[in-house]
Amino acid sequence: MAAEREPPPLGDGKPTDFEELEDGEDLFTSTVSTLESSPSSPEPAGLAEDISTNSNGPKPAEVVLDDDREDLFAEATEEVSLDSPEREPILSSEPSPAVTPVTPTTLIAPRIESKSLSAPVIFDRSREEIEEEANGDVFDIEIGVSDPEKVGDGMNAYMAYRVTTKTSLSMFSKSEFSVKRRFSDFLGLHSKLASKYLHVGYIVPPAPEKSIVGMTKVKVGKEDSSSTEFVEKRRAALERYLQRTVKHPTLLQDPDLRQFLESSELPRAVNTQALSGAGILRMVNKAADAVNKMTIKMNESDAWFEEKQQQFENLDQQLRKLHASVEALVCHRKELSANTAAFAKSAAMLGNSEDHTALSRALSQLAEVEEKIDQLHQEQAFADFYMFSELLSDYIRLIAAVKHYVIHLQGVFDHRMKCWQKWEDAQITLLKKRETEAKMMVANKPDKIQQAKNEIREWEAKVQQGERDFEQISKTIRKEVGRFEKERVKDFKTVIIKYLESLVQTQQQLIKYWEAFLPEAKAIA
Amino acid sequence: MMEGLDDGPDFLSEEDRGLKAINVDLQSDAALQVDISDALSERDKVKFTVHTKSSLPNFKQNEFSVVRQHEEFIWLHDSFIENEDYAGYIIPPAPPRPDFDASREKLQKLGEGEGSMTKEEFTKMKQELEAEYLAIFKKTVAMHEVFLCRVAAHPILRKDLNFHVFLEYNQDLSVRGKNKKEKLEDFFKNMVKSADGVIVSGVKDVDDFFEHERTFLLEYHNRVKDASAKSDRMTRSHKSAADDYNRIGSSLYALGTQDSTDICKFFLKVSELFDKTRKIEARVSADEDLKLSDLLKYYLRESQAAKDLLYRRSRSLVDYENANKALDKARAKNKDVLQAETSQQLCCQKFEKISESAKQELIDFKTRRVAAFRKNLVELAELELKHAKVSFVT
Numbered sequence: 001m002a003a004e005r006e007p008p009p010l011g012d013g014k015p016t017d018f019e020e021l022e023d024g025e026d027l028f029t030s031t032v033s034t035l036e037s038s039p040s041s042p043e044p045a046g047l048a049e050d051i052s053t054n055s056n057g058p059k060p061a062e063v064v065l066d067d068d069r070e071d072l073f074a075e076a077t078e079e080v081s082l083d084s085p086e087r088e089p090i091l092s093s094e095p096s097p098a099v100t101p102v103t104p105t106t107l108i109a110p111r112i113e114s115k116s117l118s119a120p121v122i123f124d125r126s127r128e129e130i131e132e133e134a135n136g137d138v139f140d141i142e143i144g145v146s147d148p149e150k151v152g153d154g155m156n157a158y159m160a161y162r163v164t165t166k167t168s169l170s171m172f173s174k175s176e177f178s179v180k181r182r183f184s185d186f187l188g189l190h191s192k193l194a195s196k197y198l199h200v201g202y203i204v205p206p207a208p209e210k211s212i213v214g215m216t217k218v219k220v221g222k223e224d225s226s227s228t229e230f231v232e233k234r235r236a237a238l239e240r241y242l243q244r245t246v247k248h249p250t251l252l253q254d255p256d257l258r259q260f261l262e263s264s265e266l267p268r269a270v271n272t273q274a275l276s277g278a279g280i281l282r283m284v285n286k287a288a289d290a291v292n293k294m295t296i297k298m299n300e301s302d303a304w305f306e307e308k309q310q311q312f313e314n315l316d317q318q319l320r321k322l323h324a325s326v327e328a329l330v331c332h333r334k335e336l337s338a339n340t341a342a343f344a345k346s347a348a349m350l351g352n353s354e355d356h357t358a359l360s361r362a363l364s365q366l367a368e369v370e371e372k373i374d375q376l377h378q379e380q381a382f383a384d385f386y387m388f389s390e391l392l393s394d395y396i397r398l399i400a401a402v403k404h405y406v407i408h409l410q411g412v413f414d415h416r417m418k419c420w421q422k423w424e425d426a427q428i429t430l431l432k433k434r435e436t437e438a439k440m441m442v443a444n445k446p447d448k449i450q451q452a453k454n455e456i457r458e459w460e461a462k463v464q465q466g467e468r469d470f471e472q473i474s475k476t477i478r479k480e481v482g483r484f485e486k487e488r489v490k491d492f493k494t495v496i497i498k499y500l501e502s503l504v505q506t507q508q509q510l511i512k513y514w515e516a517f518l519p520e521a522k523a524i525a
Numbered sequence: 526m527m528e529g530l531d532d533g534p535d536f537l538s539e540e541d542r543g544l545k546a547i548n549v550d551l552q553s554d555a556a557l558q559v560d561i562s563d564a565l566s567e568r569d570k571v572k573f574t575v576h577t578k579s580s581l582p583n584f585k586q587n588e589f590s591v592v593r594q595h596e597e598f599i600w601l602h603d604s605f606i607e608n609e610d611y612a613g614y615i616i617p618p619a620p621p622r623p624d625f626d627a628s629r630e631k632l633q634k635l636g637e638g639e640g641s642m643t644k645e646e647f648t649k650m651k652q653e654l655e656a657e658y659l660a661i662f663k664k665t666v667a668m669h670e671v672f673l674c675r676v677a678a679h680p681i682l683r684k685d686l687n688f689h690v691f692l693e694y695n696q697d698l699s700v701r702g703k704n705k706k707e708k709l710e711d712f713f714k715n716m717v718k719s720a721d722g723v724i725v726s727g728v729k730d731v732d733d734f735f736e737h738e739r740t741f742l743l744e745y746h747n748r749v750k751d752a753s754a755k756s757d758r759m760t761r762s763h764k765s766a767a768d769d770y771n772r773i774g775s776s777l778y779a780l781g782t783q784d785s786t787d788i789c790k791f792f793l794k795v796s797e798l799f800d801k802t803r804k805i806e807a808r809v810s811a812d813e814d815l816k817l818s819d820l821l822k823y824y825l826r827e828s829q830a831a832k833d834l835l836y837r838r839s840r841s842l843v844d845y846e847n848a849n850k851a852l853d854k855a856r857a858k859n860k861d862v863l864q865a866e867t868s869q870q871l872c873c874q875k876f877e878k879i880s881e882s883a884k885q886e887l888i889d890f891k892t893r894r895v896a897a898f899r900k901n902l903v904e905l906a907e908l909e910l911k912h913a914k915v916s917f918v919t
Contacts, residue, residue, distance in 0.1 A: 315780075318776060318779055318780045319780075321776045321779070322773065322776035322777065322780065325769055325772040325773045325776055326769075326773060328765075328769045328772070329766060329769035329770070329773065332762055332765040332766040332769055333762075333766050335762040335765070336759065336762035336763055336765075336766055339755065339758040339759040339761075339762050340759050342755045342758070342759075343752065343755040343756050343758075343759045345755075346748065346751045346752040346755045346756075347752055349748045349751065349752070350745075350748045350749060350751075350752045352748075353741070353744045353745050353748050354745070355741060356891065356894075356895050358895075359894075359895050359898055359899070362898070362899070362902060363898075366902065492791075493791060496791075496795055500795070500798065503802070507913045507914075508913075510909065510913040511910060511913040511914060514906050514909045514910045514913065515910060517906050518903065518906040518907065518910065521899060521902040521903045521905075521906050522899075522903055524895060524898065524899035524902070
């Protein structure tokens, strides 16, 4: 039975999963025992905390991402399996395959549970229920970032932002609350989320970029328009970042996120150096490079990844082009506004020196109209920028992140292939050893055979573990990618519609102004 | 005169007024009607077909056409300037040289960059640039035409012989462009003139009307210059913004053609919208350019011409006063009195002639100016409204 098994194809064939699990149950119990004390509570939220308090062997993995990455691909899968918060629910629910979806508070667990249900019918129905539950609950949270305030002086100064949450979710103690946070707090949150969820295949929204120049200006106290603009840009970016993060049902459950939103005092996040979005990407990049150096056997599952990668590549290019054009538009509109204002002044002067009274009045009116139009242009430029342009740049970064996750998964896939290979080899070795034993007809080195047997069992366990992880991760990634695409569609639609509405409004205003001017012009005699 | 404080478009009175406005500016009667019926753009020159309809006896036929180039227009203009008899009139400003360089450059750049953009983008941009070229072309034709019409409408200038030759002689006037020496001469002449102008303007004028006009024109001229420059810049920014819409539209289109999911259909629709918006914005900026910028530019030139008139008058006044002084000196010395008297008489005549016509000219200038501004501002407002409404609907 075990010998004929092949690495199951991705995504389809859920029934095979179940068989697998049933078969592997005895293996499971052995692996369970190797785990150190881990209270198997179904709440992944609690899990995260447990893991951090757990003194597991491969603990350091969470804190220092860099090394973890290399290790991951260099050797054992233990790190992945043990640290992943998703592990525990699998373990706990395993012994009872026909378990029903758990308490509503655990939104993650239901998704995993659905895998372990034996009957596909139940599976489907519960899936829907769960999704409904998920949809009903998750989006009932509103986040706002406001009131940027400068705290402190000189180079130690920083901007504190007020983060206000309005929600009816039960996991929060209050329904409306706000806290003060600084930029490094946001980065700290992102790093924690990334370290927990990145490697399991969740798309963690990237945090806004650090900007030394911008911040220095603010610190130094330059009260000019560029520093106020910078602060406003950052505030808006932080708001969008939080909104995107809470939209993600898995991340919403995270206790660190909750702490960030709720608790009045937050431990100062250190090491925020490499933790901005770009930093994380750089790390994943390094790992991805290592992966790319290995030759990966093409498989049908790989085709899906290739396709997705290509898609994202294209999308990225298009978005960049679009973004560049929108930025140009913003720039030109600002120019237009400035020129219109200059012209308005000039027209007023001209009107002054004109000695024909009616014409003079008409010219002053023209000047006023142009001034109002200038205001309009300014507002429109504002809208152009905040709605359109920033959305695009957010998405460009998100897509870059998603691309790397896809590459990352290929690495995991490859690793799993290697495991399987080793297991196969171990099997062959055992067979050989059995043969030699039989030939010699003497129970020659029983321990050697036992050793071989143990080896096999070990590898089998690893393979199965790897299988499960792989399944898990690939499912997660597919789901994530699907969710991301849906989100993207929604986001784009809403923003573009809002933007178009702003354009329409501008036109309406224009109509009003010119209609007011026309009689004046006609009155010139 | 209070004209329909709008309770609705008052067609009749407005039409009348509208027509009158034009008439004051251009043809006043059928005796002499000039227009540019056609124009051809060759490599680096433009050939205008000047078409005349006239019932005057001076011409051999009643209707005829000739082909003229820009240099010939300039020749005509200069001949007016140099003619002492016309010193007392505002000489209609010469049309600016047709300048297609910028547009040609852009077309070239587009051709070079053809490989780097998609076919749709290329065709779009090409269309745009061609439209731009066409617009510049139309403008230069219009400006040459306005010059001729002004001359034709002027009661004295229309009788000028050179003008008739210009209109009728159907062969090349062989007017060569000024060579280097002549250009240098011109340059010095201008310098002298402006220096002189400063001296002359120091002389206070006896006549209040002219004094007022002088101060007015000086200020007005400067402000028109300023307004014209700023209006230009404004129109140009407007155009760049419209261009951006174009690019955004193309990018959205590219996004939309990736696959046929919902979002892509949405993108395609939005891209179409941007395209339409762009066309409208481009038209708005073109109209602004036409009605506002061009108007200001034209009046910049006209006010300069008016200033020149005033300068000539002041010059003649100074000459007159000098002649008076010379006469007094001559009478005192009792030498060459006759000579001095004659020259003084001449100066006096000249001065008075100029003053008389100048007064009328300046009044006319004002009327024309007011009418033109009114017409253009009204049209500007109407067009802006029209466009805003159209884009609102889309």
